[in-house]
Amino acid sequence: MASVCFYFQVHQPFRLRRFSIFDRGADYFDNPANQEIIRKVAARCYLPANAVLRELIERYEGRFRVAFSLSGVVIEQFQRFAPEVLESFRALAETGAVEFLAETYYHSLAFLYSRSEFNEQVALHVEMMRRLFGQTPTVLRNTELIYNNELARAAAELGFKAVLCEGADHLLGNRPPTFLYTAPQVPEVKLLLKNYRLSDDIAFRFSDRNWPEWPLTAQKYAGWIHQVNGNGYVVNLFLDYETFGEHQWAETGIFDFLRNLPAAVLSYPDDDFKTPGECAVVYPTSGQYDVPHMISWADTERDLSAWLGNAMQSNALHELYRLEPLVKARGDDALLHDWRRLQTSDHFYYMCTKHLADGTVHSYFNPYDTPYDAFINFMNVLDNLRGRLGRMSAAAG
């Protein structure tokens, strides 16, 4: 039995507007730009891809099943700028073949800095999933699949049944990511490990004409999936949803590939589709996946270096979370919401300097020319927020 477990991440940050040290207002976010990006991605990806999934779910009468996580901040932007996208996700929820996972509402790195803030953000997110889609998530994924053993423990405390994480070769040894595992001493949470080879075949290599396997047909791919039989239970394909139409444009044939995939997979009677929650219910675990240090699904390093690789990122994050007790003591919802939207991991991703050395592009919808501009802009906003805290305490005086 080989189960294809699709999980799609849907997220956009509230990007900051240009904010200099001389700016006085408390409007930090570039709504026009964010709106434009949401609508562009909606047209190229969210709406057409959702339509394809809807079509496939109906055609295969629920045998084709997938999972999503939608960050709280992207949903807020759908509500503001593209309500029809939210509607199309709601329609998918109603098919009963789509599972929604939990994450931090603000797609943040709170787990690294404040456990209480992390718990609050997860609770907020779970509540939103209930409200919008009528589902209570049983599976957790942390921002950008940042994971270590501690996260499994935290998930257990919050009552989750499973956690998604990266399947890192050096931690697996010669074991495949097609089995389920557990963290040491946390047997109640099952770990679903991303199958990075097969995931990246779609996410990165799909349109690469220099790839020996190009062009990738659904038949060929289903054959690879089938080979898992006897050596695992699940093929965990964890992807950024923007793969479909944004990273891989429609012209590459990515939507046709998706359309043909269920038939190709289901042509093997042993193979099927399951959501993460269903995998956790049905399949046993096969040993421990010991991850003492943080891993993620980002870049080639698959560690924290995308957000915490230099002094600027470290300083910005530190200064941000230092404000937590002050912000929460204020009891001002707008201020809290602003502070939280500054936690979104993208802000720190934009400050990353490692790419300047090797020239790779890290700049999808990146509003900044350089990581230095990203840091300066963020710190100016933070200064302004800190100033509001100061003024409020003076007023409360």
Next chain:
Amino acid sequence: MRVFMLGWEFPPFISGGLGTACFGLTRALDRLGVEVLFVLPRPVSGPEAEHVELLTPATAAAEGKVIDAAAGLFRHTQFRAVPATLRPYARPEQAGAEELEAVPGGRLAPGQRRRRRSRPAGPADAGVFASPGGHYSGDLFAEVERYAALAVALAADEDFDIIHAHDWMTYLAGIAVQQYTGKPLVVHVHSTEFDRAGLHVNQRIYDIERAGMHAATKIICVSHLTRSIVLRHYGVDPRKVEVVYNAMDDDDSREPVDLPPITRDDKIVLFLGRITMQKGPEYFLAAAKRVLEVMDNVRFVMAGSGDMVRRMIEMAAAMGIGHKVLFTGFLRGNDVRRIFRMADLYVMPSVSEPFGLTPLEALANDVPVLISKQSGVAEVLKHALKVDFWDVDEMANKIVAVLRHPPLHATLRDHGSFEVKRLRWTDSAENCIKVYQAALGGAG
């Protein structure tokens, strides 16, 4: 390969980037085994001392002459000085604006013997000072032509494959030598009249630049910015125009600078360069004023001399920030290093900078840099803050950020100083050699 190279300044007598660039490039070419015959003008002491001085590195060292630093560094290079007063960055319309050591030299009289100089000539030996309001413009162009004639005289006795002329003052010489010898000419554009003079382009200089570019088989520009200016204003074939970036060699033997520990509370923001229109000094001061609105513990240092110094002093005073702005005058040698060591940030707000070597020097001295986007060096540096020279608010925004946030300062400094180590003159020299080969392949 042997190159007949025409320059107009060389260490240690430098007043700007051209001498540094020529030095770096020539030394790198030398290291790559290219033979260079470097011709440069030097002021001479008086009409009776007219002669052409033949210098080799050995004699230069022995007699303590101009190029004493060159001893041992140049194995394949010879230097020739011709008596001409081509002062770098001189402008025909200026007279008496800066300290002048100009001497309109005499000419070799027929039959006049050549004799060796017995002691080094330098500014102190300069005889007559040009009188204010004198016919200096005529003299400058006359000097350019004289240099050309003397260069041809030299070329007549030499054997070489290619001619390489640096900036407009040598172009007439380059053209003359090319016509005389038939060897291909490469002109090297370190700056154009449009960079130096903005809208008030001097027609005669422009004509010389244009003539040089059209006579040349290949044109080397120090940046794409300069290349686009050349293409836009001089009507040359784009296929002729190449880009070779300037560089920074870090392996100069630097004696450790003995600095007393500086206890200061104020941050220091440094402007170092000629205080002239092209370098944007007024934008520096305008940004300084903005910075001082939000920060008090900062001082602005303007290190350099130039035709706008007095105006800048007055401007700072009029803005009410005179007490926060320091003018050091022209700095040289170790004083430059000392001021870099003191600086928290180096700012280059140039209006039009063909390349800009000083930011590289700053980074090599562990000082982060904020540079104008309207500069050639902005094409090359990644770990630098960049700003449009006219965007004074953004300039101030970035200055404040660097001064206020040590992690930003540290990251820019560390990445920048590492980046500058990779900008080697050897790479520039190799690219020059490729241009030479293209010129030789295509010529005739």
